[in-house]
Amino acid sequence: MVTLGNRAGARLGGLLMNTKTARHLMVGSAVSALMLTSTAVQAQTVNLTMLVDNASHTVAISEALVAAFEADNPDISIDIETRPGGGEGDNIVKTRLATGQMTDIFWYNSGSLLQALNPAQTLIDLSDEPYMDDIADSFKQVVSVGEEIFGVPTRPAEAGGIFYNRAIYDELGLEIPLTWDAFMANNEAIAAAGHTPVIQTYRDTWTSQLFVLADFYNVLAQEPDWAERYTNNEAKYATSAIALRGFEKLAEVHDAGFLNADFGAAGYEDGLRMVVEGEGAHYPMITFAIPAISDTFGDAIENVGFFAQPGDSAEENGLTVWMPAALYIPQTTSDEEAARRFLAFVASPEGCAVQNEAVAVNGPYLINGCELPEDVAGVVRDLLPYFEEGGNNAPALEFLSPIKGPLLEQLTVEVGSGIRPPQDAAALYDQDVVRQAQQLGLDGW
Template identity: 25%
Template sequence: MARTASRGRTWRRATTSVTAALAAISLVACSPAATGSTPSGDGGAISGELQILTGSAAGSDKAFQDVSDAFMKKYPDVKVIYSAVDNNTFPQTKSSRLTAGNLGIFVALNLAEVPDYAKDSASDDLLLAQSGGLVDLTDEPFMQRFTPTMLDAQAIGGRQYAMPTGASYVTGVFYNKSIFADNGVEVPTTWTEFVSVLDTLKGKGVTPYGIGGKDTWPAGLIMLGAAAGVLPTLEDKQGLAADLWINKAKLDEGPSLEILEKTEKVFQYAQPNFAGTGYDDLPGQFANGTFAMMSDGTWNTTTIQTAVGDKFEIGYFPFPASDDAAANKTVNGKIELQMAIPTSSKNKQAALAWMDFFSEKENYQKFLETTGFSSAQPNMATSGFLEEIAPYTGTFETVWGQVWIANNKAGQDAAYPFNYPALAPLGTSTPQQAADAAQQAWGTGF
């Protein structure tokens, strides 16, 4: 998944080579211009073209375009060209455009330090930052607007190389309150209760679950939900990740296998031919009552609410993968869309001005309202939906995909946090077969 490029998909590690991109920016990174400068408040002082690249999701696509349109009104001599591309192809698109030197701002993937045990699997963008390929934003005044603890979570060597745009909660389940009420089922708080709800709905002719299998990564949201209950604390997640790297734990047994088994169990209750359904099709189908529930991140709340309108009330609950209700009390989250400036940017002044403009309270508030992101700045108003799910977000728990680091030397079946793409009908495997393949592929990386 990671929203690999964005919105929830950043939990998958990008493996695209950055050698060409590093070569393209190496001379620029050593020049005085690479440090950038804080833009002046004079709208006429900023000019030229600014190209921005992100992965695509309806809510954030509109929000970024709205910010860019408002920015161009303030800075009429700047032409902002905003591009949102398919998340599955984003890493390759980003790499080629960095090599061409025509990016002003882009979404950095997995921009965080890695533990010593996984130092050889640092993300491409972390390598870019460490090699001088990203502008150091630490001392830019606009960075002071962001919550210090969120900045701490993305610091690299104590320095800041990206502007956070918010946070999203990943492991919750959207549900149709009317379908639940009409069929006499309540929000489940344990795995046993969850399976009972799935069985009850199916028995009454209601399709329980919707999955966007065509894009693969949306099915991984179910896997992340299962991981949230099986590994409820950060310590649990960090412990398994470390044990896998030192071969103390295996991907074909224990919690790793349990997570795949519970993921596949939910697959059994999805709409027919879900492997051919696209992620962007889900909000409309959910709004039409095609299914009762779906896994999605809060980044897509605005799109879902718009599709549903006043047809029914929407609810959201933590994926209850454990039979210990206490382990299912929170939805796991992640830092959203880290915006970085490559030192190869031809217009760093405009890029810094755009970030400054974006992070101003009024502009940032509008961005949050459009995307449904939780705020990366203190003292910002929250939507009614975020207030409703506050009982699940009071204690922040990091999603598994932000802890796991893939071994870039391992085989493809170990490229994802757990081998959910191999599960039928996305693939052809049972949970045990998918786990066995993952363990075999993992072993090739050592």
């Protein structure tokens, strides 16, 4: 009995021990699972924020880049915030930087507007990043202060010049003009054939500036230090013959009767439609309009070509370039290493490929190794020779100098409408920029 009882007890004890062991194993497994889950959660705890403007193409590009980056970097997530464009957006960026409330990454202009952010005191220097060797020097120039580089390009290069209708050029057997005289001769032939030579759209006053702004490559070709002297109050539009030419060209096309009859009432969208449909032969504009043409007119974008605004020398023919906005990292970022990883992705061929899928490409990339889609529009291909070896391009003045007065678009409307002589407008514009230069604290003003 005792023996049987001992055996039964032993058996019972064994069962109890096995039960306890099983419970311990179950608890241990649960704890291990929780620890693994916790570790996985911890691996994804880096959360960044990014501020971008609310333009549709900016949001589309940002969302596509973030989605692709998160797929390759599951330990990092990025939340996108939007802000208005224009002056309101500028003030938001400046205020958030000044108060330490900026997001971990933000999308903003390059060139003169960047300089107003005091980047050396507010932004992370990216000059030591290996990918900087693959970014075009022309872009690094407009996101730098001294030896420090603060941004990576968000888009391909854009350019100011002249859209033209291919069918009209083919009908009349015209060649792309390399000089202003050749351009005006083309306009004479176009007018004689019953077509409108030059489209202007002064209802949207900003469009009136192109003949002045897109002429800046021709200024630099003659006086390479003009932007520096302008910033130092040593060069003026009214007293510089080469800089005055932009105002004079604006007047010449008006005085020759080359404009559309409704140039004062037509707007930007009208101008795009007119050059696509052949209601006019030339439309001075920046190539940021290419996605708008593609979205609105589809395959009819192939009706449109592009060339640089001509100067006085065929040998020195070149393109005035508008540099894209950039992505920056503020010094207040919550995780600099993670933010740097995202910018490295954006500045890579993989990042460019994501953009190719997200929106219509409107120019050549400024990053080595980035390729354009095979089906890119012909108007984009027209830009490429200016960026290839032996091609000529230079940044617009606003990327080389912080000085740009608010009165310019009103003055160019007046000149382009025959209301004010070019010399008078240039002199008034020289006066217009004085206050801005003084507010910026520039030497010599």
